[in-house]
Amino acid sequence: MKTKKTPLKVHITTLGCAKNLVDSEHLMGKLRAAGLNVNHETLEKKVDIAILNTCGFIGDAKEESIDTILGFVDAKKQGQVGRLFVMGCLSQRYKEDLRKEIPEVDGFFGVNEQTQLIAAMGIDLKKDLIGLRMLSTPPHYAYLKISEGCDRKCSFCAIPLIRGKHVSIPMEELVAEATQLAQQGVKELNIIAQDTTYYGIDLYKEKKLAELLTRLSEIEGIAWIRLHYAYPLGFPLEVLDVIRDNAKVCKYLDIPLQHIDTGLLSSMKRGVSRTETLDLIKTIRERVPGIVLRTTLIVGYPGEGEEAFQKLKDFVTEARFDRLGVFTYSREEDTSAFPLGDDIPEEVKRARAEEIMELQAGIAESLNQARIGQKLEVIVDREELDYYVARTAYDSPEVDNEVLILKSSATLTIGEFYVATITGSDLYDLTAEIL
Numbered sequence: 039m040k041t042k043k044t045p046l047k048v049h050i051t052t053l054g055c056a057k058n059l060v061d062s063e064h065l066m067g068k069l070r071a072a073g074l075n076v077n078h079e080t081l082e083k084k085v086d087i088a089i090l091n092t093c094g095f096i097g098d099a100k101e102e103s104i105d106t107i108l109g110f111v112d113a114k115k116q117g118q119v120g121r122l123f124v125m126g127c128l129s130q131r132y133k134e135d136l137r138k139e140i141p142e143v144d145g146f147f148g149v150n151e152q153t154q155l156i157a158a159m160g161i162d163l164k165k166d167l168i169g170l171r172m173l174s175t176p177p178h179y180a181y182l183k184i185s186e187g188c189d190r191k192c193s194f195c196a197i198p199l200i201r202g203k204h205v206s207i208p209m210e211e212l213v214a215e216a217t218q219l220a221q222q223g224v225k226e227l228n229i230i231a232q233d234t235t236y237y238g239i240d241l242y243k244e245k246k247l248a249e250l251l252t253r254l255s256e257i258e259g260i261a262w263i264r265l266h267y268a269y270p271l272g273f274p275l276e277v278l279d280v281i282r283d284n285a286k287v288c289k290y291l292d293i294p295l296q297h298i299d300t301g302l303l304s305s306m307k308r309g310v311s312r313t314e315t316l317d318l319i320k321t322i323r324e325r326v327p328g329i330v331l332r333t334t335l336i337v338g339y340p341g342e343g344e345e346a347f348q349k350l351k352d353f354v355t356e357a358r359f360d361r362l363g364v365f366t367y368s369r370e371e372d373t374s375a376f377p378l379g380d381d382i383p384e385e386v387k388r389a390r391a392e393e394i395m396e397l398q399a400g401i402a403e404s405l406n407q408a409r410i411g412q413k414l415e416v417i418v419d420r421e422e423l424d425y426y427v428a429r430t431a432y433d434s435p436e437v438d439n440e441v442l443i444l445k446s447s448a449t450l451t452i453g454e455f456y457v458a459t460i461t462g463s464d465l466y467d468l469t470a471e472i473l
Contacts, residue, residue: 054093066172094128096368178453179226188232193375220259271309332361338387340378406463
């Protein structure tokens with residue numbers, strides 16, 4: 039009598055952005071379909087294979103990736119991990135150096151080498167598994183990556199060196215993937231890419247983001263669609279009409295602007311000036327009344343003097359972004375900004391970032407206070423201590439405001455929509471009662 043073979047236990051840890059997370063989810067979907075026992079994030083007492091999906095975008099991310107690899111190497115030496123593989127951005131960029139420095143790893147694979155990684159694991163995929171995913175997010179929302187790589191020439195950014203040129207995923211494949219997600223119970227799609235606004239230019243010879251959003255909104259079960267990583271140069275204005283008029287597309291736009299000083303924007307090779315940036319923000323707000331804007335900024339870029347930094351502070355104060363994040367400049371080899379040096383001390387960079395976030399804290403608090411008394415649709419993400427934790431359509435998972443609802447006031451279901459009255463606020467969260 040043949041004994042049933044125990045499936046291999048595979049653990050995957052993902053570092054970095056949501057785009058990396060989607061890569062891991064596709065890999066996990068393939069491995070699970072091949073019969074493997076796949077776990078994400080929580081390392082069990084003993085696994086046959088551990089896979090680390092790394093980030094290599096900026097200095098802090100690279101340091102975290104290296105530290106995590108070394109932690110897994112220790113786990114391997116102690117017998118908790120059998121074989122150890124590393125994939126993702128850090129592995130793509132520094133593969134040969136990593137092989138020499140950390141020989142305990144059984145294999146390093148780049149961002150587009152999942153097939154080679156699966157082969158190295160000894161797994162034979164019997165069928166085409168395009169679009170298949172094992173979600174690591176709560177089952178009611180997912181990230182949908184619509185393209186890979188980037189054609190922009192931003193001087194500070196290593197992404198094109200790591201991910202290559204912009205390649206759009208065909209619309210039919212994205213609709214099929216989103217349909218699969220909806221059938222699994224996903225109600226909210228968060229659209230991501232290195233540059234979402236460039237979608238379609240390579241495949242269809244014109245920007246097709248507006249059409250893609252419309253087609254995704256036609257999928258039964260999808261209720262919210264939210265747009266991230268929009269590049270300001272050549273922003274396709276027809277997308278604003280879809281955001282305004284399509285009830286399923288959230289009135290939310292993530293548009294990383296990086297800076298407002300024209301000289302620095304030119305050095306950054308962003309392709310836009312201060313005036314053009316301000317005009318675009320004005321146009322967005324005029325065409326989509328009530329839209330919530332998220333942006334990210336860089337402080338400490340080479341040559342950012344006190345005058346340029348003051349312009350940035352004034353911009354933050356005047357623009358009143360609903361959501362805002364700040365990075366300190368990270369000097370990355372092989373980027374066009376690398377020869378400029380790194381003339382702003384780290385302590386000055388950190389102090390500037392703190393100043394910007396202090397300004398934003400006051401803005402966020404006043405904007406949140408203005409929500410008190412409003413009736414808003416929310417989706418419940420999880421339970422935490424005495425609260426249900428929910429979000430509005432104006433809030434992206436993990437990075438934006440959350441809505442806290444006392445468990446004692448209502449019995450709610452995770453992943454369901456409710457109408458809530460906002461009753462209170464602080465810097466970054468709201469409290470509410472269910473109607």
